[in-house]
Amino acid sequence: MKKLQCLFVIIFTIACFYSTSAISHFEILQALKTELKRSMDSLYIENLPKPYFIEYSLKVSDVYRATSFLGSIVDSNTTKKATINVKLRVGDYRLDNTNYLDFSFSFFFGGLEESSSTRSVPIDFDYYSLRRELWLATDFAYKSSAKTYSKKIATLKNRIIKDTLPDFALAKPYKFIDTGFTSPAIDFSKICIMIKNLSDIYRDYPLINNSFVSFEYIKDVVYYVNSEGSEYIKPNFFTGFETAGSLQAPDGMPLNNFYSVYSTTPNNLPSYDSLQRAVKSICKNLTELRNSNTLEDSYSGPILFTEQAAGEIFAQVFLPNLVAQRPLLSEQGTQQLSRYNAFQTKIGGRVLPDFMSVHSVPLKSEFNNIPLIGHFKVDDEGTPAENLTLVENGYLKTLLANRTPTKRILKSNGNDRNGSPMFSNIEIVSNSKYSKPYRELKQKLIQLCKQRELPYGIIVKKVMNQNIYATVFPLISPIEFKFSGEQNVITVVEAYKVYPDGHEELIRGGELKGITPQSFKDIILVGNKTYLLNLLAPVISSSFSSGGYVSASILAPDLLFEDAEIRPMDFDFPKPPYLENPLILND
């Protein structure tokens, strides 16, 4: 029977393939450039300003996705997509249509008309069809940019604006053509069998109510040209494996655990055996968690963050503040930044203990032979990537920026990702005097607890990841997904109480509360080993548009905080299941 199923999957996969278009890289760039030139030369409506800058990008993607449940495929599909995105600016570098929040338009706009500067292109596009789609997208972009520009001018006429920053930074043309890549082949039917088998492991753990196993492989090639003469062709390969399980403790407390691993190509994923071990360890941990003790009271004291937890809290709480943000102007005035604004005016100030430094290293492609998924050579605006020191010996040096000038950063440092500045590969390093082996960190934790007369300390090994929380848990968790949860609350997935004698006890139901970017100054020691966390991080966007998730890599040591807080989950738990899991029935 099993063999028959495999056959079916294979057939399905074959049916999903189709021929790819035969247009060459050169012809694609040529189509982009020709249409760009035509638009720059002739796109003009009387009494409206002409475009001074246009950029075109075309993204061609092949996507393979599959999910599996208890040994059976739930979803498996392959899709091919081609999308163009046009950005067009009217006015000049000093003052153009951007950095302005226009609420009134774009709602109710559209119907059957061109309503976006992002358009799908036929999957087997040719030179003509590409130019046709660019033509329509550019026309829309021009009209909407001109409209926004006139609104912005009108707003400015009525206000005394303190912000006299230019809207767009000048940049030298840069060319980066990477056509030497080979798209790694993928045996999708084999992958489907792999995730089927991995999902089958959950069957042996019937206390786990619901589970999820998925695989995703995205092959992108992006073609880019702009009117300043920059151009690039860059491939991007992304592979992800995610699994999660959910159960309820006898008191109803919902418990989740997950494992995710991201890489460039499927060949770079961990071996089947290692994935199998990871799934088993999640299952085991969840089963243990179910019977573990809860945190009876809020804990305030030293906390040691190790492995995934160290990288995650850095990525979720600290790093978003290292992104330069430009407040937007609107009819109501300048919109103040509400999120991740802790360090916008802090350049030169101390943000970490003086033994710690943070580097942005997009050019670094590997760590111990494992690919860093945040790696790139040219950013999405065509600016060459560079490695930067963001925090040096505790002091903030600079922020990550794109070509949108901000008060402190006037030029791009090559960090535009999906239209906003964003972090990519981040390396957190420390003076060796403060880098200690795990054993010593634990001892220090115990010592601090003794000093404060605390009965125990806490080690956090894993916390919830934002992407997993938003995309996987709604599918398997018995609790309603809270879209905008309380800020600064991070669910703890795996944590231990550490008693003075050194023994550890697994606890469940903790939430990290009140960890702010400033809390990182309270780090007193770090580990002497570096843990690599490849993750999908939500783009920090200053406007309301969501930039989605981008791949990032965090290289972080374990972190010992002198003072942090964990509280027990404080909501009403859903009732545990009324009926037993069918997995344990013998009917």
Place this chain on the structure above:
Amino acid sequence: MKKLIYIAFLIIICLTSNFIHAQDEKIIVSSLKKELARFLDKLKTEQYPPYYLSYIVFDIETATISNSFGRTATKNNSRNKILNIDLRVGNYTLDNTHKTEIDAFSFSSYQNTKLPLIGDEKALRTSIWNATEKAYKDATKQYQSVLSNRALKVKEEDTSADFTQEIPPTIYFEPKETYRIDLDKWERIFRRVSTLFRQNKWLLDGKISFSFENQYKIFVDSEGAEISQNQPKFRINIFVRTKADDGMVLYLSKNFFGFKEEELPPEDSIKSALVELIDKLKKLTNAPLMETYSGPAILKGEASGVFFHEILGHRAEGHRQKDPRSAQTFKSFLNKQVLPEFIDVVFDPTISELNGTKLSGFYKYDDEGVKAQKVVCIENGIFKNFIMSRSPIENFPKSNGHGRKSYGYRAVARQSNLIVESSKKVPFAKLREMLIEECKRQGKEYGLLFEKVEGGFTFTSRTIPNAFNVLPIVVYKVYTDGRPDELVRGVDLIGTPLTTFSNITATADDMEVFNGICGAESGPVPVSAASPSILVSKIEVQKKEKSEEKPPVLPSP
């Protein structure tokens, strides 16, 4: 030799996948039944035990391909199995689905659970179990709020129960059909015919698509119903769009529908339809704008079908009659005249074809496990029946097989195949003469002829005027002085139901079918509307909403 091996391989694949299907259906049914029995049994001692539980699995297979200006735009296959649960606590009279103010504006959606595609029983049952646990918790929560809401509010106008009792339960089984869709064939056909799009550079959109979908639905419930049925649909859609110099967006589309692939037209017919569409759009681009008008008009069959779907059909949907927010237009007209006496209107999901045209509102059993039934709604102009789901209303305690939904929604009464029949028929040429006569009588220079509509919409609630809006795309002025008919653009047909009905004066002896997808609170469902051309002594048109955007600045590359 190689070819032979290939063929043999294909045959084996077909056989094996057939075999898997047959196995699979049985496993799904037995898994559903086991979990259903288990939940009813184990929950019977709870404070609010379920009194009814149904499972419906939508096993959906699709294959689509589209072409834009000569290039393949999308090409996809998909397969999904989606479980929906209707779990009710309370009793037939009052249960958790009872409308309360709290959910007044929420569309009655519920969770879609994706089931394993080829699952063994344990995997399926675990999915079903998880989903039912959630459905039960949601149902008890809703029931609690229904009870407290009831205590707070005045007695409802319609005191009918929340759920009908249907005895005996239906048992029907169809094995899942296997389809082999050759998308490459369609890709080649579309490549050839779509060269016409490229030749007409003034077009802003030129798309042609083929889509196949089979919804294999498995339904089981706690009353003993057990139904499995295939609902295949094959469609070809052609769409062209441009923009007039004054900014008005103009478009035309043509649909072909069939239950089998071979019922779709051959390449030649597709090509001529495409030529005709482009030609008509070109003419529309140059057509003058129509002014506001009130006077006589003919609605050709397709247009009239949509007109009846909007005006009559949506108001004949039973469940609306007990919604206190609904205008309940026909509730007090039961057994009274609402249309001229020469008109009958039926809703008949049991027929799949009318005068050689396939009807997309055909089905054997509805989504609540009730056998599809022909419903005579209007007989000799008198309102006789509502179309009913399992939500009973005053005087209509039973479903008549019109409880329909798409996955993710709760079923409500929805239309199927609407058929307008007339006993006062004249040849179309005569109807046209009658139009001219009527115009002269009313002192009008011209009457209108509505040839094609894209669809329409209507409001049935009390808070907004109870108007309808039919969206014509091809309209002619028919002059009384013998000038040739003139194509015009830019108007919508509007009105209120009862007045407009009383103005229908005659029909032609023709019959046209509009196959479409109807969207309402239980999601999109396929329907059809068939009607002869009708003459209305007085209609009203208003100017169509028009874009202010200029056509593209630069010419097409």
